[in-house]
Amino acid sequence: MxxxxxxxxxxxxxxxxxxxxxxxxxxxxxxxxxxxxxxxxxxxxxxxxxxxxYAAGEANIFARAQADGGGVAEVIERTLMLAARLYPERDGVAGCLVLDGARNSADPEACTLTAALRRAGLAALRDFIATERPERAAALADFVMTAMRGMSAAARDGADEAMLTTFAAMASGAFRRELAAEG
Missing domain, CATH: 1.10.10.60 (Homeodomain-like)
Structure with missing residues (x-):
């Protein structure tokens, strides 16, 4: 099985x-x-x-990044950099199954399954970010999730590790700035 x-x-x-x-x-x-x-x-x-x-294994990038410890900015940067390394095509597979496996699917059950896992991932991000910035946690978690979805889609469209790493570094910088911003 x-x-x-x-x-x-x-x-x-x-x-x-x-x-x-x-x-x-x-x-x-x-x-x-x-x-x-x-x-x-x-x-x-x-x-x-x-x-x-898939979600319980090595593909759970955020859990892997969290396992190494550190503050919110450090863990989010590690998450984005790990995605940049893992999402490019290898052996005919690119991106993230949870983020892209049922994209545009005509099957509502498949869409519901992936949406539930995405919501759980977003909640985990939000809860983690809230340990430092509870008032901005929802917006910052949305930012990270949107970045991850974009990186996954870009990888499925052929983006390589170098391009995704550049994006991850820029997104990490933006995240750090927003994490430190007032309000």
Missing amino acids: DEAVETAMRLFHARGYDAVGVAELGAELGIKPPSFYAAFGSKAGLFERALRR
Whole structure:
């Protein structure tokens, strides 16, 4: 089951939810549609497992940045720099599955799944920033999330690590200034 979820995660990450069909998933997993539905309930059920696996692992950039400690500005800079390093294409996969896996999807269930994880990520950012700047935490968290979404989309469109690193450095500087700003 773990191997199946890992395979599905790679497919969804590489091509997006809508571009991966049940027949292809079944073929990649070596199972026929009745077994697929018995195991996962639906394509969205497998997508949910893939998203949770992805978000709980190395791809949780903010959690990785937080693990090294430091103040808000330092952790946010580390988060953006790590995204710049991880988002460019590697082995046919670019960007972030949570941020881009169901972008423009016609499936409301897939959109709901990714939106819930994005909201959780935004809440984690906001709560962390609030430890230093509670009155500005919501706006600053929105800034970081927007930067991350932009970096993910840019990587999927072919941006390389050098370009994303330059952007991350600029965004980090802007974040530091806004963190220190009054009001």
